[in-house]
Amino acid sequence: MSGKPVDRRDDLARIEAAFVGTPLAGLPIGHGPSGTILVADVDPDRLYEAWRAADALVPVTGRRPVLVTDDFDDGLTIRPEPEQGPSESELRAFAEAAAASAPWLSYRHYSEDQQVEQNEIDYHARGTTRVDLSALVSDVALPTPVPVLERAMYDRLLTDADLHAQVLGKVRLVTQTDYWFTPDSVLLMLVPTSDVRSSAYWVDFYGALTCEHQRKLAEVLAQWRHRWDARLVASWGTMLQFQVGRRPTPGDEAWVAAGQLKALAPNLDLRRWEVAVALSAGDVWFVHNRP
Incomplete structure (x- = not known):
């Protein structure tokens, strides 16, 4: 599996420095749930620009970005200390099970x-x-x-x-x-892996409420990325939004x-x-x- 999870003691200052000169510069940043990092106060009118800036920095941060909202989830808050996420072996097992699934x-x-x-x-x-x-x-x-x-x-x-x-x-x-849903409050979640399939471990989606379907969603993300260069931009619980690099x-x-x-x-x-x-x-x- 490519995209080794980053160190849970990730230096927030290093990520803040990478954000300089982007739409994410100067925004509140801190530790989120399960090993993630959250960037708060993302401008809803510039959410696509914010995500693209973070996506371009994946080789630097080692973290895949996804836009989320706390409009419906009080647990999406910045924490004073890092919160333990899955171990590297757990994440590897998740990705292997996803690759073996048959989502369709x-x-x-x-x-x-x-x-x-x-x-x-x-x-x-x-x-x-x-x-x-x-x-x-x-x-x-x-x-x-x-x-x-x-x-x-x-x-x-x-x-x-x-x-x-x-x-x-x-x-x-x-x-x-223009068709996309825009919440009132937007955060950028940086998940602790650069691997597309593994990143689904942190995706909250109504169509993947069970562990089995979470793995199947992970395989969908991997297949769509490989076939269409489809990159997950936002997860609003019942909605997912993608940027697609290759049109069918x-x-x-x-x-x-x-x-x-x-x-x-x-x-x-x-x-x-x-x-x-x-x-x-x-x-x-x-x-x-x-x-």
């Missing part, structure tokens, strides 16, 4: 197993964009599984430039930071990525074919999973 067997969108009946075609063909694609699938025999119908709509949509432009104009917002190309890549995003984000209010259109045209992803 557990993370599945409920619609994957549903059938589309004749009287439901308009509902699926309009989606949330209200762009009518029913003419594109008029020859699809019904009933048929939802993924089969949606893939047919998506493939045919890619061949119709006018319809594709209409859909893209309505869905591109979900792959822009239209077709199979975007379709697979959209299915994974919908599986992890059952409360993302778009059809899979709409998400696939959006993912090829934006550099951030939004995950929403709530009660």
Whole structure:
């Protein structure tokens, strides 16, 4: 496992010095829960800039950054002394179990197993964009599984430039930071590892409430980082926000990525074919999973 955990006696002054000249300069900094370091009073209007500054400094700090909020968690406070986190062996075992997991067997969108009946075609063909694609699938025999119908709509949509432009104009917002949730109070959490998979040990997400799902989420983070250079920017409990360095190309890549995003984000209010259109045209992803 790469990204050896940093010394729990990490020198706060060294990190403060690294922040000089960045949006994090001069902000309150101290020890957080379970071996983390917290930077308080992050400007909600500049949270993406703050995260990018910390992400660029991972080779210096040895810590992956993630934006968090204390709006819903009183435990996210700066502590006077370091708090013990997992040992190196514990973190290694977590990462090894994550790498051996099969996240997409557990993370599945409920619609994957549903059938589309004749009287439901308009509902699926309009989606949330209200762009009518029913003419594109008029020859699809019904009933048929939802993924089969949606893939047919998506493939045919890619061949119709006018319809594709209409859909893209309505869905591109979900792959822009304008769509992101912004809490009232924002902190930057620096977790004590530079390893992407291991960093999920500290991620608080409603879609990973058990130890088993926490490991599966860790593998999702590792797979998305490897495939799309997707970097976790923020974790707001029921929402995750990512910066993506490599957009999925239209077709199979975007379709697979959209299915994974919908599986992890059952409360993302778009059809899979709409998400696939959006993912090829934006550099951030939004995950929403709530009660």
